[in-house]
Amino acid sequence: MMAEGGAKPVPVIVAMKGHPGSGKSTVACAIAAALRCPLLDKDDVRDCTLPLERVDGLAVGMLNELSYAVLWRVVERQxxxxxxxxxDSPLSRRAHLDALTQLPAALVVVVECRPGxxxxxxxxxxxxxxxxxEDYSSGWHKPKTWAELERLRDGYQGCTDYExxxxxxxxxDTTDPTISSEAIAVRVVEFIGSVLACGH
Incomplete structure (x- = not known):
């Protein structure tokens, strides 16, 4: 996005945050379309690790962290x-946000999807x-029921609520029926513009 005063454009990292099923991906697509910029989805990487799930001795947590490591590397390149x-990732741990804020010469803005x-x-x-x-090749690692989501949230032990x-x-609020994902994207773009105008 263009910085104030016609200076060199400042790359912006729009970091989605929220639990599975909270509407992150739908809103992320709308924001990427509005900004006309790449959308990098952690689940695209994680989906590709399915064959490795069946390899003896590989911990599931290792594959999840590998997915993040690949995602951060691609973000850095862009x-x-x-x-x-x-x-597009849950951004469930402070370390994930830190990985983005440590990238050089970029403004990080968090869009938190919180269903009301x-x-x-x-x-x-x-x-x-x-x-x-029905299509196990995509999203097979995501919670499929509310009970699975609640177990996941319990497993986070509150670490998702960080400063x-x-x-x-x-x-x-991604469940507000009066606001479309495109309207949310417009709000986000305006917010980014105001942050850039403040000299961040």
Whole structure:
């Protein structure tokens, strides 16, 4: 995005944050389309590790961390090229955010998807879970039921609720029926513009 005063464009990393099924991917697609920039999805990398799940001795956690390591490397490459990117991942741990904020010459903005309507969130999650059962090659590692999501959240032990420090953040309700993903994207783009205008 263009910096104030016609200076060299500042690459922006739009980092999505939120639990599975919270609407991150839908909003991330809309933001990437609005900004006309690459969308890098951690799940695209994780999906490709399915053959490795069956290798004896490989821990599931190792494959998840490998997925993040690949994602961060690709993000870094795009930023070094001067490109803004949208990064779609849960951003569930502070270390994940730190990996992005340590990249040189980029502004990191967090878009936190926080569903206000839990029933709608559950409906979407379980609808997606049914689709995954039919096509196991994509999203096989995501929770498919509300019970699985609750186990996942319990396993995080509160680590997903961390302080962002001075990283700009906008929180959006992805279950509000009066706001489309495109409208959310417009709000996010305006927010980024205001952050850049403040000299971040």
């Amino acid at each position: 930023v070094r090229l001067g490109l803004s990117v949208v990064v 309507n839990e029933e709608e969130w559950r409906r979407r999650l379980e609808g997606r879970g049914a689709a995954v059962v 962002l420090g001075d990283v700009p953040r906008i929180v959006v």
